[in-house]
Amino acid sequence: MNPVQFYKCLSDETRLRCLMLIQHEQELCVCELTEALQEVQPKISRHLGQLRQCELLLDRRQGQWIYYRINPDLPEWAKQVLGDTLAGNPDFLAQNLKCLQRMGDRPTRMQACC
Amino acid sequence: MNPVQFYKCLSDETRLRCLMLIQHEQELCVCELTEALQEVQPKISRHLGQLRQCELLLDRRQGQWIYYRINPDLPEWAKQVLGDTLAGNPDFLAQNLKCLQRMGDRPTRMQACC
DNA sequence: ACAGTATATATGGATAATCGTATATGTAAA
DNA sequence: TTTACATATACGATTATCCATATATACTGT
Numbered sequence: 001m002n003p004v005q006f007y008k009c010l011s012d013e014t015r016l017r018c019l020m021l022i023q024h025e026q027e028l029c030v031c032e033l034t035e036a037l038q039e040v041q042p043k044i045s046r047h048l049g050q051l052r053q054c055e056l057l058l059d060r061r062q063g064q065w066i067y068y069r070i071n072p073d074l075p076e077w078a079k080q081v082l083g084d085t086l087a088g089n090p091d092f093l094a095q096n097l098k099c100l101q102r103m104g105d106r107p108t109r110m111q112a113c114c
Numbered sequence: 115m116n117p118v119q120f121y122k123c124l125s126d127e128t129r130l131r132c133l134m135l136i137q138h139e140q141e142l143c144v145c146e147l148t149e150a151l152q153e154v155q156p157k158i159s160r161h162l163g164q165l166r167q168c169e170l171l172l173d174r175r176q177g178q179w180i181y182y183r184i185n186p187d188l189p190e191w192a193k194q195v196l197g198d199t200l201a202g203n204p205d206f207l208a209q210n211l212k213c214l215q216r217m218g219d220r221p222t223r224m225q226a227c228c
Numbered sequence: 229a230c231a232g233t234a235t236a237t238a239t240g241g242a243t244a245a246t247c248g249t250a251t252a253t254g255t256a257a258a
Numbered sequence: 259t260t261t262a263c264a265t266a267t268a269c270g271a272t273t274a275t276c277c278a279t280a281t282a283t284a285c286t287g288t
Contacts, residue, residue: 003203004127011125012246013118030265043247045266064255064264077202081195088191089117107264126276144235157277159236178234178285221234 001055001075009054010085014039015047019056020093021100022068023086029065029107036100065107115169115189123168124199128153129161133170134207135214136182137200143179143221150214179221 010016017037022028028036034044048068051057056078057068070082086093124130128151135150136142142150148158162182165171170192171182184196200207 003199003206004125004130007121007124007130008245010121011118014246016118016121031263040248041265042249042267045264046246049266061255061265066265075202077198080198080202084191084194084198085117088189088194092117128276145233154278155235156237156279159234160276163236175235175285180235 001078005054006056006078006081009051009056010081012047014043015051016085017093017096018044018047018068019051019070019082020086020089021096022057023070023082024093024097025100027067027069029067031065032100032103032106033068035103036096038099063107115192119168120170120192120195123165123170124195126161128157129165130199131207131210132158132161132182133165133184133196134200134203135210136171137184137196138207138211139214141181141183143181145179146214146217146220147182149217150210152213177221 010019014037018028018033021033021036030041030045030048033048034041037044048057048059052059052068055071056074058071059066059068061067070079074082124133131151132147135147144155144159144162147162148155151158162171162173166173166182169185170188172185173180173182175181184193188196
């Protein structure tokens with residue numbers, strides 16, 4: 001993981017909020033992020049695609065929904081950076097989390113059973 | 115310190131190398147960074163100016179030279195990010211440190227005496 | 229005061245990033 | 259197989275970022 005590329009991913013407001021929200025909630029689907037950020041779907045989707053292509057995020061499909069999560073194989077320093085950023089900026093997501101909690105009809109997760 | 119602005123600062127190769135070199139060496143002047151990165155002086159100076167304006171770096175003049183250092187008043191999470199990045203990417207600066215060590219006539223620091 | 233060195237800024241042009249809109253793909257349920 | 263919903267991609271336009279070059283500023287030593 002090239003650190004410059006890594007930080008380019010974090011340097012956009014939409015992407016950073018998505019990453020922090022996912023870090024906070026473990027896993028979120030596109031429609032939840034769209035609601036939390038109050039943005040149009042293609043914008044969210046485009047940024048998520050970029051984060052997936054850079055291997056910061058992994059996705060899985062469950063029915064109609066696609067859930068994104070932090071790639072657990074990120075190098076340790078990168079995971080620490082994400083963790084430090086979330087912990088050090090408690091207000092950053094406040095509004096987004098409020099929108100998320102207000103959201104009705106959130107898709108119900110099924111644990112991938114094994 | 116707005117995290118998006120912070121990461122915008124880290125998302126350029128020249129700026130990230132300058133920051134990491136300064137973090138590694140405590141303090142460096144413009145001509146040392148110019149040599150370490152093998153770049154032209156206005157390019158280095160422009161990026162340092164940006165980092166100073168965003169308050170990631172502080173500068174002090176000593177004679178003809180201007181030394182840059184990490185702003186000690188950065189929020190803890192930001193300092194941790196810089197530290198994690200340096201520690202987690204030992205090869206990132208290898209070539210730059212080699213150039214720095216090869217540099218002749220490095221300006222001699224005077225400790226600000228008190 | 230003048231010459232030399234270090235650093236900063238200004239300017240115009242090139243490149244890259246981002247966006248809004250329209251549309252395509254994929255899944256589910258009737 | 260048709261409709262509805264979730265997500266992804268394509269396209270053109272706008273904006274932001276970065277660069278090279280030229281030049282300005284500031285300090286040092288003569």
